Amino acid sequence: MxxxxxxxxxxxxxxxxxxxxxxxxxxxxxSVLDDxxxxxxxxxxxxxxxxxxxxxxxxxILFICNTLLLGILLYxxxxxxxxxxxxxxxxxxxxxxxxxxxxxxxxxxxxxxCEQIISFVSFLSSAIRNLGENLLNKxxxxxxxxxxxxxxxxxxxxxxxxxxxxxxxxGFISFGLLQLLFTYSLRxxxxxIWILISPFAIMSLVLxxxxxxxxxxFRSFLAFLLVQxxxxxxxxxxxxxxxxxxLFPKLIIVxxxxxxxxxxxxxxxxxxxxxxxISNGFYGIKSFFKGGS
Numbered sequence: 001m002x003x004x005x006x007x008x009x010x011x012x013x014x015x016x017x018x019x020x021x022x023x024x025x026x027x028x029x030x031s032v033l034d035d036x037x038x039x040x041x042x043x044x045x046x047x048x049x050x051x052x053x054x055x056x057x058x059x060x061i062l063f064i065c066n067t068l069l070l071g072i073l074l075y076x077x078x079x080x081x082x083x084x085x086x087x088x089x090x091x092x093x094x095x096x097x098x099x100x101x102x103x104x105x106x107x108x109x110x111x112x113x114c115e116q117i118i119s120f121v122s123f124l125s126s127a128i129r130n131l132g133e134n135l136l137n138k139x140x141x142x143x144x145x146x147x148x149x150x151x152x153x154x155x156x157x158x159x160x161x162x163x164x165x166x167x168x169x170x171g172f173i174s175f176g177l178l179q180l181l182f183t184y185s186l187r188x189x190x191x192x193i194w195i196l197i198s199p200f201a202i203m204s205l206v207l208x209x210x211x212x213x214x215x216x217x218f219r220s221f222l223a224f225l226l227v228q229x230x231x232x233x234x235x236x237x238x239x240x241x242x243x244x245x246x247l248f249p250k251l252i253i254v255x256x257x258x259x260x261x262x263x264x265x266x267x268x269x270x271x272x273x274x275x276x277x278i279s280n281g282f283y284g285i286k287s288f289f290k291g292g293s
Contacts, residue, residue, distance in 0.1 A: 011163075018162045022174045030142040033181055036188045037142070038129075038228050040122040041115050043191065065107055065199040072206060073100060103205050110198040114221075121225040128232035132239060140235050142177070148239065149173060149253065169250050176257040183264065187224055194221045223267050230267055234259045 076096055106113070129140035138144055149170075162171065194217065201217035204210040238256040241249045259266075 014162060018167075018171065022170060025174045025178060030146050030177070033142045033177065033184065036181075036184045037231060038122070038125055039118065039188065039191060039225065041119045043118065043188075044111065044115050044195070061196060061199055062108055062110075065203050066104070069100065069104055069107075069203060069206065100206050103202055107199050107202040110202055111195075113202075114195050114198055117222070118225060121222075121229060125228045125232045128229065129235065132232075132236045136239050138239055140232070140239055142235075145235070145238060165247070166250075169254060172254060173257050176261055180260055183261070187227065187264065191221070191224050194224065223270075226270075227263050227267050230263050231260060234263070 132138070132140040138148075162168070197217065198221075201214045204213035234256050238253060241252050
């Protein structure tokens with residue numbers, strides 16, 4: 001009898017601990033997940049990125065890039081001078097001059113360039129979610145999603161059972177979305193880094209031998225942003241499910257959570273670039289800098 005009581009006590013303690021954990025995740029995670037997933041131009045206006053880049057050409061990263069461009073220009077002038085004596089082929093001075101002027105102007109407008117790309121992708125994701133809100137009369141976001149999930153999978157202390165099918169599904173959903181928090185936090189940071197290195201990416205177009213850097217930068221930057229468009233479509237599927245106690249809608253939700261987790265890799269396969277998924281994100285960053293080899 002005593003063994004049975006101990007077993008029941010352990011069982012109730014485990015359920016109580018996980019119930020509290022899942023409730024804490026529900027109450028604190030999802031609003032933050034919305035903020036770091038659906039990125040708008042606020043990432044530029046409400047951060048010191050503009051100061052780091054340099055609002056003027058006399059400071060910040062832009063100053064470094066402008067100085068490097070001057071060095072490239074001096075190097076090209078020296079190469080042309082030497083070519084008269086060595087009879088080597090170099091790029092025509094006039095075409096190189098117009099090329100460096102064009103990319104100099106574009107480089108110093110990189111903040112505006114990045115802002116327009118972010119605003120366009122944000123408009124697409126917002127339009128998709130607004131369509132769902134008009135059709136389903138629900139706010140299409142992670143915060144509302146948890147309310148829908150809790151309507152069929154309870155986490156109350158009295159009736160939550162981790163060792164039931166609902167308990168396992170709830171555990172997968174909670175830990176899956178917790179993984180999303182770390183993955184999309186990494187994505188949020190990488191987007192800021194990609195904005196900061198945008199002058200170097202545009203500057204790389206000046207020379208044919210370094211233009212690969214811009215191509216990989218642009219594909220990766222666009223892939224990071226398009227993740228939220230893909231997520232908007234998956235959210236539409238998640239909210240179109242009829243939330244009942246049947247197993248089928250619960251499995252659909254599990255599939256949607258798995259799609260959220262794999263969204264970075266799916267978009268990466270479409271667009272190229274690197275992945276921001278925690279498990280292989282850092283390996284992708286290393287591969288990014290090997291792109292020119």
